Each structure stands twice: as C-alpha cells, then as structure tokens.
Amino acid sequence: MSFSPLIQSLVEAFRCLPGVGPKTAQRMAFHMLERDREGGIKLSETLQLAIENVGRCSRCRTLSEHELCDICDDSSRDRSKLCILETPVDVLAVEQTGGFNGQYFVLMGHLSPIDGIGPQDLGLDVLLQQIDGAGIEEIILATNPTVEGEATAHYIAEQVKDMGIKVTRIAHGVPVGGELEFVDGGTLAHALAGRRSLL
Amino acid sequence: MSFSPLIQSLVEAFRCLPGVGPKTAQRMAFHMLERDREGGIKLSETLQLAIENVGRCSRCRTLSEHELCDICDDSSRDRSKLCILETPVDVLAVEQTGGFNGQYFVLMGHLSPIDGIGPQDLGLDVLLQQIDGAGIEEIILATNPTVEGEATAHYIAEQVKDMGIKVTRIAHGVPVGGELEFVDGGTLAHALAGRRSLL
Numbered sequence: 001m002s003f004s005p006l007i008q009s010l011v012e013a014f015r016c017l018p019g020v021g022p023k024t025a026q027r028m029a030f031h032m033l034e035r036d037r038e039g040g041i042k043l044s045e046t047l048q049l050a051i052e053n054v055g056r057c058s059r060c061r062t063l064s065e066h067e068l069c070d071i072c073d074d075s076s077r078d079r080s081k082l083c084i085l086e087t088p089v090d091v092l093a094v095e096q097t098g099g100f101n102g103q104y105f106v107l108m109g110h111l112s113p114i115d116g117i118g119p120q121d122l123g124l125d126v127l128l129q130q131i132d133g134a135g136i137e138e139i140i141l142a143t144n145p146t147v148e149g150e151a152t153a154h155y156i157a158e159q160v161k162d163m164g165i166k167v168t169r170i171a172h173g174v175p176v177g178g179e180l181e182f183v184d185g186g187t188l189a190h191a192l193a194g195r196r197s198l199l
Numbered sequence: 200m201s202f203s204p205l206i207q208s209l210v211e212a213f214r215c216l217p218g219v220g221p222k223t224a225q226r227m228a229f230h231m232l233e234r235d236r237e238g239g240i241k242l243s244e245t246l247q248l249a250i251e252n253v254g255r256c257s258r259c260r261t262l263s264e265h266e267l268c269d270i271c272d273d274s275s276r277d278r279s280k281l282c283i284l285e286t287p288v289d290v291l292a293v294e295q296t297g298g299f300n301g302q303y304f305v306l307m308g309h310l311s312p313i314d315g316i317g318p319q320d321l322g323l324d325v326l327l328q329q330i331d332g333a334g335i336e337e338i339i340l341a342t343n344p345t346v347e348g349e350a351t352a353h354y355i356a357e358q359v360k361d362m363g364i365k366v367t368r369i370a371h372g373v374p375v376g377g378e379l380e381f382v383d384g385g386t387l388a389h390a391l392a393g394r395r396s397l398l
C-alpha cells in the first residue's frame with residue numbers, strides 16, 4: 001500500500017533536497033497539496049526559472065543570472081584586491097562583515113583528487129589568466145579551514161608565487177566570543193603561533 | 200547585500216515548505232543550483248503536475264488524481280465498515296497495520312470553531328448523505344486523540360446516533376512497547392478505565 005502514483009512521485013521528488021528524508025518529503029508533499037497550492041505553484045515556477053537562467057558570472061564564477069554579477073559589475077570596488085572563496089554563500093558571508101571592498105573569485109568547491117576534482121574544475125586556469133596583468137596587488141585565500149581548503153589555498157599560492165603579488169591567508173585562531181576551554185587543540189596551537197603584539 | 204534577485208526569490212520560495220527557515224531555504228536553493236539541477240527540474244515539473252492533477256476522491260475525500268481513489272475503487276473492500284480519519288496520511292497509517300479492510304472517509308482536518316472550521320468544511324454533510332441507506336454497519340471514529348479530534352468524533356457520533364449504526368472510537372491506552380513510568384496520567388486513566396478481562 002502506498003499513495004497514488006502522482007503523490008508518490010512528488011514525495012520522491014522532494015527527496016532531492018538536502019537533508020530531506022522519507023518522512024519530511026511526505027510531510028512536504030502533503031503540506032503543498034493540502035494547504036499551500038499557491039506556494040507550491042510559485043516554488044515550481046521559480047525553481048524552473050532559476051535553473052534555466054542562473055549561470056555563472058564570467059569574471060568571478062559565482063552564481064548569477066547576468067553575464068557579470070553585481071559585485072564584478074560595480075566599478076566602485078577595489079580591483080587591486082582579490083579574495084578567493086569556495087562557494088557563493090561565502091561571498092555573502094564576507095560581504096556581510098562589511099570589511100572587504102575588493103573583488104572575488106569563487107572556486108565552487110576545493111581540490112579533491114579522490115572525487116576527481118582538479119585545478120581545471122575549479123577554474124584555476126581562468127583565474128591565472130585573469131590575474132595576469134590585471135594590476136592585482138593582493139590575493140586573499142579565504143577557502144575553508146579544512147584539510148581540502150588548506151590544500152587548495154597552498155596550491156593556488158604555489159601557482160601565483162612568481163607573479164610578484166602579495167598572497168595572504170585568512171587568520172586561524174580562537175573564534176570571537178568563544179571560550180578557550182572549548183577550543184580544539186589545533187585551533188589553539190594556531191592561535192598561539194599567530195599571536196600579535198598588543199603594545 | 201544579498202544574492203541576485205532570482206536566487207533571492209528562489210530562497211524565499213523554498214520558505215513555503217513546512218519546517219524550512221531562512222538558512223535551510225538558502226542551503227536548498229544553492230544545493231539545487233550548484234549540484235542538482237536535474238533533480239530541481241524534476242521537482243519543479245512533478246510539483247506542478249501534482250498540484251494541477253491531484254484533487255479529492257469523490258467518495259472518501261482523500262487526495263487522489265482519479266475521480267475515485269484506489270481504495271474506494273476496490274470492490275473487494277468491506278463496504279459495511281467506514282473508518283473516519285483526519286488526513287490522507289492517516290489512511291496510510293491504518294492501511295499499514297493490515298488490520299482493516301473497510302472503507303475510509305477523510306475529513307481533511309478537525310472541527311475548530313476558532314479557525315472557522317465547521318462541519319461543512321469537513322464534508323460532514325457529504326458524509327451523512329453517503330451513510331444514508333448505504334448499508335453501513337459500523338462507523339469507526341479514528342480522529343486524532345487530541346481535544347479537537349475528540350470533539351470532532353463526538354460531534355459525528357451525535358449526528359449519526361439515530362441511524363441505527365454501531366459507532367465506535369479507537370481505544371485509548373498505553374502504547375505497545377512503552378513503559379508505564381513514562382505514560383501521562385490522562386492516558387493511564389483511560390487505560391485503566393478501558394481494562395479488559397484476560398480470563
């Protein structure tokens with residue numbers, strides 16, 4: 001015994017969403033059909049529209065429905081600084097700090113030989129071409145502080161080291177508002193090694 | 200600063216799903232765009248198809264894309280027993296027990312004067328017409344064991360009491376596999392009051 005075929009396929013279609021198991025998918029399908037058909041139609045249309053129209057910015061490779069994303073298209077941004085990130089969500093995170101006014105480059109992932117993700121898949125060839133002669137003074141490597149993120153950062157640093165550009169990596173250390181007691185050993189070791197003079 | 204308009208509307212469209220807040224909606228939107236466009240197209244199409252085609256069974260009022268749902272259309276089911284439930288998911292739950300071979304009637308909710316849900320919204324007029332002269336011998340009231348579910352069950356029992364039909368309510372008691380220590384007082388009182396002779 002199961003639901004009618006169409007309802008069953010709707011339940012299965014919801015399974016493609018991240019973190020959605022069989023019970024949640026069932027709840028979503030019935031919520032849409034019983035209570036929010038208008039929202040369902042809107043979701044269906046927006047999803048189709050977004051998938052058809054959202055491509056990647058030709059410059060920074062983030063997701064955008066325009067040829068150039070808003071940031072790359074903004075002439076008031078500082079073109080001498082380039083921040084390299086893993087995902088479009090990271091761009092938003094850095095933008096929300098309000099502390100960076102340069103350009104971005106989004107890798108859409110990190111180097112991962114096991115999954116067959118090499119430099120070309122991250123657009124590193126495009127990146128090197130862009131950097132070449134573009135007057136960039138500093139490259140900030142802001143990939144995630146994971147093993148793969150570190151490896152990716154080092155690989156990029158290695159590639160650009162002969163270009164005479166300053167290459168920096170975001171600081172590792174204790175999170176603001178955290179307690180030393182709960183910080184892991186690796187982070188604490190980094191925080192000590194990277195200590196700064198106050199006076 | 201936010202995402203490009205189309206991505207932003209996709210994030211907002213995902214908010215219509217139950218239990219999906221801003222962060223989850225964002226994760227879903229980016230997952231679809233970055234990693235699973237095929238699944239996204241499938242979800243969009245299935246959602247539209249289901250919303251356009253899934254209506255309600257003309258007999259038991261459950262969700263179905265056919266005029267009659269599979270159960271109502273099945274001539275091998277016992278038409279002398281009618282089980283009244285709140286939602287289509289409850290039908291599946293009862294079917295999965297394998298212990299019931301009668302017909303169903305789905306209210307799609309419960310009486311709730313505060314929300315303006317009266318007998319007509321639950322199709323109780325349709326129900327009474329159906330019962331009349333249909334040879335039904337027993338009506339099993341299987342609405343949820345909540346205040347509203349109980350009230351709905353009593354209201355229906357009151358409506359059909361002069362029809363000479365046996366009206367039953369599913370048993371309240373301790374759940375199978377549970378421990379008495381953790382059962383609430385109301386349930387335990389019901390379990391004691393409904394005790395059955397073993398010998």
